[in-house]
Amino acid sequence: MSDSVEEAGKRLPAGPDPLLRVRGLKVHFPIVKGVFVDRVVGHVRAVDGVDLDVARGSTYGLVGESGCGKSTLGRAVLRLVEPTAGTVEFDGVDVASLKGEALRRERRRMQMVFQDPMSSLDPRQSVESVLMEPLLAHDVKPEGGVDAHVRRLLDVVGLPGSAAGRYPHEFSGGQRQRIGIARAIALNPDLVIADEPVSALDVSVQAQVVNLLEDLQEQLGLTYVVIAHDLAVVRHVSDTIGVMYLGMLVEEAPSDDLYATPRHPYTISLMSAIPIPDPDVEDLRERILLAGDLPSPANPPSGCRFHTRCPFRQETRCDDEVPLLRTLAPGHRVACHWAEEVADGRITPAASAFDATAVPTEA
């Protein structure tokens, strides 16, 4: 990929020809009860109607509290879990329509990096066989032979060739994540979905892996979806960020815009809650505290799903009318009825949002 194309991929919004196009995606998990006969008593609406585009060569960051559906969304894109509704188009092809050999071929082009490489690496497999496995599974014969390919992969992720004969447990967390990344790129994919790729690592090691992912993107022209609960990491790596709440996308914007002018009350609160390692900044910051916990995705609140915790909630519309994603600025979409009023200060947070001991009354 030439420099100019890569630049364009990074700068432009998804544009007319995204690598990944997700429409109306839903993943509902049945909740099953019963002693003799299983009965479906409800559904966990893990992902509940998501539309998003990921531009070629760009990084799309997905953030939100644990349980909001980030991993499920990533898995549904790769068809590791079957979507309940909606479509996933990869490079212009509806992934659901693919079968057999065609599906296998498309799968090669999409890979995943997991949070804890240890749980995804078989402890009895040497690094070499971990890295050879995808080649054998897809019957790929790399130029120069498998051995050379394994060594090249190790080199690309910053591990010595001698790592090939060793086992995952002999490595530190950061090195294991490098092995996980090497496996993900073994088949030269186009899209890599990285699910919390650094959150299990020590602070001083996280930056190594972040830099590695960025270098690989540049070298190999990869497109990333990076899933993380750490908004600082996501902001660092992403061109575009999507913020999820209870299975839905509530805001999406270019990374810089999202930080400079967050518009959804959830994003505003989330951003204000993230500690910044600078006492001068911390002392001046005003935190907007959210009451209570994330509601159950099996029984999401009516209207705006955020209304039970929203410090900006209004008497009208919030409780009974579902806010749609609206484009408020180029590439900046927000699902809040009152986004304009929140942005210009006509609506301000409730006083209780500034006091941790203010107790929410039961709804």
Add this chain to the structure above:
Amino acid sequence: MGTGRSEELDLGQAPGRPGRAAYDGPLLAVDDLSVTFTRRGRRDVRAVDGVSFAIRPGETVGLVGESGSGKSVTALAVMGLLPGRGVRVGGSVRLEGEELLGASDDRLRDLRGREMAMVFQDPMTSLNPVVSIGVQVTEVLRRHRDMTREQASVEAASLLRRVGIPDPVRRLKDYPHQLSGGMRQRALIASALACRPRLLICDEPTTALDVTIQAQILDLLRQLVRESGTALLMITHDLGVVAGLCDTVHVMYSGRVVESAPRRPLFGSPRHPYTGGLLASIPRLDAPRGAPLHPIQGSPNDTIPWESGCAFAPRCEDRVDACTTSAPALEVRGNASVRCWNPLPPPGRTAAVQEVRA
């Protein structure tokens, strides 16, 4: 949903103890603490190695460092909660002048209920899963504050309400597994606060929680320190948490304190290469996008024993010859104490040098 009336976090002044001479030293003084795990057939592990720090009432002290640097073991040693066998503890831990190392189990148990309390990362490990939240909190109140059953229930409900647990009377009947992670951590804090401790140790209290819940809990702790004069020891690997909460910070590496400083100089002009390296390696939410990260090379396992030099030497960019031949001592430099043969330059000169480093 509506939000209830905000209430003063009246957790009561920790009362002065009768029958004790006026004492105006620090509430907690840890001196040259060392903890060695000994197991037959294995090499001794010196988890904590000559650690010293003090905390005054109303002060928040941070202990930061990567996993395995000895933070939790330090806290457990202070609380007298290390296992009885296979551990050698040296140095001194004094609470208001009273030596705790070597104190009897009875005395320590008494102090743990009355004067000091600890909150762990995983509340499930310290809440009893088969006892309701209410009983766990009222027990502390009855044992340590001599309350009747009725008084204790009223007080327990009020404690839960003050830590932000909705519908506290009903929650008292709940068992730990019926609460969410954030609510459980609040319940644990409520039970730690029940005895109005003068020293509260929080070991990664929010690491397992979402940042919106973390913000609530940190705000609560901040308020607690301000209003009741509790001395708080905050253990965390998150420098952001430290920046907003702690007065003084001790950075640990491989069992030793490598830098101690008030938070402003620590963040403004770190002197130890490890502290500086950490700050340069973390992405900041407010940093311009594209600002490069400068990782510390290697991993926390790449150490050399302190006896033969600086444990950080294998990863250090500022290493000089002395670093691998003899151990640096903790020395006062400006308003920090630094354990390093070749520390980062002091404020005025930082900017220029950092440009070169970058």
